[in-house]
Amino acid sequence: MPSRASEYQFHLTGGALCLDFTNTRSWRRGSAPVERLTSYDDLVAFGRQARIIDAAQTRALRDAAARQPRRAARVHREALELRILIDRIFTTIVDGRPAARADLAALNARLAAVSARMGVVHNRRAYAWRDGEEGAFDRMLAPVVRSAAALLTSAELGKLRRCGAADCGWLFVDLSRNQRRRWCDMRVCGNRAKARRHHHLKRRRLGEKTKIKIKRLKRTAA
Numbered sequence: 375m376p377s378r379a380s381e382y383q384f385h386l387t388g389g390a391l392c393l394d395f396t397n398t399r400s401w402r403r404g405s406a407p408v409e410r411l412t413s414y415d416d417l418v419a420f421g422r423q424a425r426i427i428d429a430a431q432t433r434a435l436r437d438a439a440a441r442q443p444r445r446a447a448r449v450h451r452e453a454l455e456l457r458i459l460i461d462r463i464f465t466t467i468v469d470g471r472p473a474a475r476a477d478l479a480a481l482n483a484r485l486a487a488v489s490a491r492m493g494v495v496h497n498r499r500a501y502a503w504r505d506g507e508e509g510a511f512d513r514m515l516a517p518v519v520r521s522a523a524a525l526l527t528s529a530e531l532g533k534l535r536r537c538g539a540a541d542c543g544w545l546f547v548d549l550s551r552n553q554r555r556r557w558c559d560m561r562v563c564g565n566r567a568k569a570r571r572h573h574h575l576k577r578r579r580l581g582e583k584t585k586i587k588i589k590r591l592k593r594t595a596a
């Protein structure tokens with residue numbers, strides 16, 4: 375299903391689903407963070423764009439949420455709490471400290487709840503994992519929880535990085551061959567840095583030109 379014209383296009387460049395999920399809060403280390411999950415509808419859009427749910431499930435969830443807005447709002451709140459937890463765990467680790475025990479316990483509680491609902495279903499020709507009942511409002515959160523556990527226990531945790539832009543705060547796994555990725559997304563902070571460098575260079579050149587002009591003026595005035 376093509377996304378809605380007005381729908382925000384999430385940046386799925388974190389290298390792990392759980393990090394893409396935390397990156398739905400933009401500029402979070404600056405003074406004006408931007409929330410990209412403003413509603414349950416946004417959460418569904420994230421699930422669809424991250425390919426956690428398919429087009430039919432997206433439609434079904436949106437219809438169900440329209441009928442049960444309070445239930446949808448509760449899942450939205452749960453999602454934001456989960457995001458805070460995952461962000462805190464990986465931000466602590468990227469800062470060189472071990473995740474807090476309480477945070478790990480909270481993640482494990484989530485993991486236990488998710489696992490209890492998991493199963494295998496037969497969809498026409500193939501068998502597939504199922505996260506909770508068909509139509510469960512929070513079905514897109516289970517893969518996020520599992521992704522956090524998988525990243526914590528994988529060798530890739532050593533490649534966890536934070537974007538080089540001071541106000542950004544987006545996390546990613548550096549899967550580049552030379553391990554020198556600096557930006558969360560070249561299209562976001564990479565381009566900003568490039569534009570800033572260009573701006574400084576231009577200003578410096580302009581400054582030099584002005585100095586020359588002043589010198590000339592002084593010479594003619596003298």
Ligand SMILES: [Zn+2]
Binds near residue numbers: 538539542557558559
């Ligand atoms: Zn960034």
